[in-house]
Amino acid sequence: MDSILDFLVRQKKFALVFSLAFIAIGVLSVVGMQRDQFPAVDFEILAVTTAYPGASPEDVEKSVTNVIENELLSVGGIKEITSTSREGISSIIVTLEADLKDVTTVKNDVRNAINRVKSYPEEVTDLPQVVDFNVTEFPIITINIDGANSDYVLARRITDDLETALLKIKGVASIDKNGYLESEIQIKVDPVKLDKYNMSINEVISAISSRNSRFTVGGNNQENLEKNIVILSEFKSIDDIKNVVIKSSFDGPVIRLRDISEVFRGEEEETSITRINGTKGFILQIKKNNQADIIRTVKRVRKRVSELQENYPDDINIFYTDDSSEAVENRLDIIIKNGYIGLALVLIVLGIFLSIKTAFWVAVSIPVTLLGTVFGLGLTGNTINLISLSGFILVLGIVVDDSIVIAESIHYYKSKEGNLYKNVVMGLKRVIMPVVTTIVST
Numbered sequence: 001m002d003s004i005l006d007f008l009v010r011q012k013k014f015a016l017v018f019s020l021a022f023i024a025i026g027v028l029s030v031v032g033m034q035r036d037q038f039p040a041v042d043f044e045i046l047a048v049t050t051a052y053p054g055a056s057p058e059d060v061e062k063s064v065t066n067v068i069e070n071e072l073l074s075v076g077g078i079k080e081i082t083s084t085s086r087e088g089i090s091s092i093i094v095t096l097e098a099d100l101k102d103v104t105t106v107k108n109d110v111r112n113a114i115n116r117v118k119s120y121p122e123e124v125t126d127l128p129q130v131v132d133f134n135v136t137e138f139p140i141i142t143i144n145i146d147g148a149n150s151d152y153v154l155a156r157r158i159t160d161d162l163e164t165a166l167l168k169i170k171g172v173a174s175i176d177k178n179g180y181l182e183s184e185i186q187i188k189v190d191p192v193k194l195d196k197y198n199m200s201i202n203e204v205i206s207a208i209s210s211r212n213s214r215f216t217v218g219g220n221n222q223e224n225l226e227k228n229i230v231i232l233s234e235f236k237s238i239d240d241i242k243n244v245v246i247k248s249s250f251d252g253p254v255i256r257l258r259d260i261s262e263v264f265r266g267e268e269e270e271t272s273i274t275r276i277n278g279t280k281g282f283i284l285q286i287k288k289n290n291q292a293d294i295i296r297t298v299k300r301v302r303k304r305v306s307e308l309q310e311n312y313p314d315d316i317n318i319f320y321t322d323d324s325s326e327a328v329e330n331r332l333d334i335i336i337k338n339g340y341i342g343l344a345l346v347l348i349v350l351g352i353f354l355s356i357k358t359a360f361w362v363a364v365s366i367p368v369t370l371l372g373t374v375f376g377l378g379l380t381g382n383t384i385n386l387i388s389l390s391g392f393i394l395v396l397g398i399v400v401d402d403s404i405v406i407a408e409s410i411h412y413y414k415s416k417e418g419n420l421y422k423n424v425v426m427g428l429k430r431v432i433m434p435v436v437t438t439i440v441s442t
Contacts, residue, residue, distance in 0.1 A: 022372040029371070029374045032378075040383070060088070063120070064124065068090070072092075077096055110130070140325060142284070145283070162308060170300065172287070172292075187208075188261055295329060302320070328385070366399060409430050
């Protein structure tokens, strides 16, 4: 230990270059460092949601939930499976073991197990949705579109316009829409007319499904040309749907869908109500990808919305809530302000009671320590987030205290008679172990 301390004291240029290098590398790291709300945390939880339209909770449990759960039992690494079967919806929460070495592999096994399930009822037309819970699932900013004083259809169109534009922004991963009802073609079948023509609702569903399809019937091989023959029988308009033949025979009338039902364009069933300032509106929740900087991404979103808003009517009110970047910026401002205050106090107090030179080197310890820590965060793949910034704020005072303790001890021994370098080493040796112990234990 004595030889190391002696080397550090005698090689002043080395210490100077080392400090400057830490500051330079730290500054470069800060410029390219990713800032985020929270560190990358994997909650080791998967949610599986399956839609079974029109089914009772008992049918959902028997035909969907139990089938998926039985397949998941073959996957290792699962701690528990919790399921809820409601009318038309199956929800399964898969919790993984906490000490898994390869969480990604287990999650892929869960997805593969779900994909192996093929015995769903015919009414289950969409595959189960698997959601991986992690910090990227939290929105970074919420955009509210209030069309109270304008046309609801116009507000809806503006919402679509904003979604399309914002998805193209660098760093934006996905957008969730609340209060937005998807447009759909609705068919209201008259049961009296069904009975009149001696038909069932299943015949109507089957006729519509078989008419709205796209399938390959074979191949056309001619010399070197090989081409699949695809039959397109998809609906292009509402009139195509109305004209679907439901029933026909040689000795009877042709029954079309328009003869037994009403066909019109509507919106999906409203399961929740979203109100902006007391009236119906739309909410866009912006989510970023894993590698995006939260502050830069939010600024790009705000800038793009401002550009688009210039083309919208004045009675369309667009405002922001839940801006997560503000908390990160506030913490950064606190650290910067505390750093400036610490530098000023160190220079003034130590300059008065010790010396300007001693005060200067103690002040240098603040940027060297903070910027060196930022460099270390970058090397380990971590980000500047609310958790790490809280650590910076707590440690800042400890760093200054330790520097002052060492500086005061060295200053005291320098004033004694004898060899200057030996006195400095003695002053450093006197307090170095308590300081190191304090740092390690803190």
